[in-house]
Amino acid sequence: MSASPTWDPALYVRFGDHRGRPFFDLTSRIGAEAPRHVVDLGCGAGTLTAALADRWPDAVVEGIDSSPEMIDAAQRTTPGRPGLSFRLGDLVAWAPEDDVDVVVSNAVLQWVPGHQALIGRWLEQLAPDAWLAVQVPGNFGAPSHTLLRELAESSQWERRLRGVLRHTDAVGEPADYLDLMRSAGWEADVWETTYCQVLTGEDPVLNxxxxxxxxxxxxxxxxxxxxxxxxxxxxxxxxxxxAREYGTVFPFRRLFCVGRKPAPANGTDVF
Structure with missing residues (x-):
């Protein structure tokens, strides 16, 4: 990714359960049984990438992220684990090798302008029988984001923050991703989920x-x-x-897209 923000791994994983659940909802729809090479694009601190290595212990599992802080955290968390590695890399420049059977991109493509064209390139480059699984947040119209943009555009902050925040074009709608995959000849399963997350503690949404x-x-x-x-x-x-007695409700909409590239002689829909 070319213009990604700096990341604090400890801060990001503070809400690990809420952030991890969409990853498992996404990857549960991948039907690959014995992939050779699995790539997690935007792997972050690597905890979820390790879960891919647990699922497919015979595969080469590779996590790639543009954040040195995240890659450092990932390497420290899983030192010397066979078949699992992490490296610094630009997601936009990445291209699949011939043996890549599964690509996962969880909550990262919203940072990439024009990422639908990038997905289209991957759909073309990946080999037959490969799987692609993408999840992006769909909450750019939620108060957490609209209030952030309105404050950044106020007279006090507009000069300092002009052009810093993405707007409602950061992600598409579910039908956009379905059309992208099906038009490329892929089988596809696309859906959305709103998680009614209950956050606790002081200033939970800000945190x-x-x-x-x-x-x-x-x-x-x-x-x-x-x-x-x-x-x-x-x-x-x-x-x-x-805040309510039991915590603060923070609804979070997420979009999911999982697809498989059919082999030339295989017309069976796996979904």
């Missing part, structure tokens, strides 16, 4: 977005400015997501 959507803002501002921006943003979040 969530600190690990993801807020990262570009933090990168663009000084520490003093970031603290001021966060304080203003948090007041908006507290109003939009009121």
């Amino acid at each position: 969530w977005v600190r690990g993801t959507a807020l990262r570009p803002v933090v990168d663009a501002l000084s520490p003093e400015e970031s603290a001021q921006f966060e304080e203003q943003y948090n007041q908006l979040l507290l109003d939009a997501y009121p």
Whole structure:
């Protein structure tokens, strides 16, 4: 990825259960039985990539990420594990080798402008019988994101944050990804899920977005400015997501796309 924010692995995995569940919902629909080479594009801290190695212990499993901090965390978490490796790499420049049977991209392509064209390239390049599984957040119209953009575009912050945040064009709709796969001749299963996540603790929604959507803002501002921006943003979040006795409900919509490239002589739909 060419313009990704800096990442804090510890902050990102703080909500590991909520962030991990969509990964397993996604990969459960991959029907590959004995893949040779599995690639996790945007692998982050590597915990979920390791789950792919658990599922397919005879495969070569490779995690690739553009963040040095994430790759360092991944290598420290799984040192010397046979068949599992991590490396720094640009997702946009990546191309599959001939033996790649499974590609997973979980919650990363929203950071890549024009990623549907990138998916189209992978659909063409991957070998017959290969699987591609993609998940992207579909919550850019949620209060967490609309309030963030509105504050960034306010008179106080517009000059400092102009062009920093992506808008509603960051991802497509489910039908867009279905059409992309089917038009390329792939079998496809596309769906969306809204997780009604219950967050606990002080300022829970702010702490969530600190690990993801807020990262570009933090990168663009000084520490003093970031603290001021966060304080203003948090007041908006507290109003939009009121705390309840059991926690704060934070609905999160996600889009899923899993496909298989049929072999030339195989017309059977696996879904």
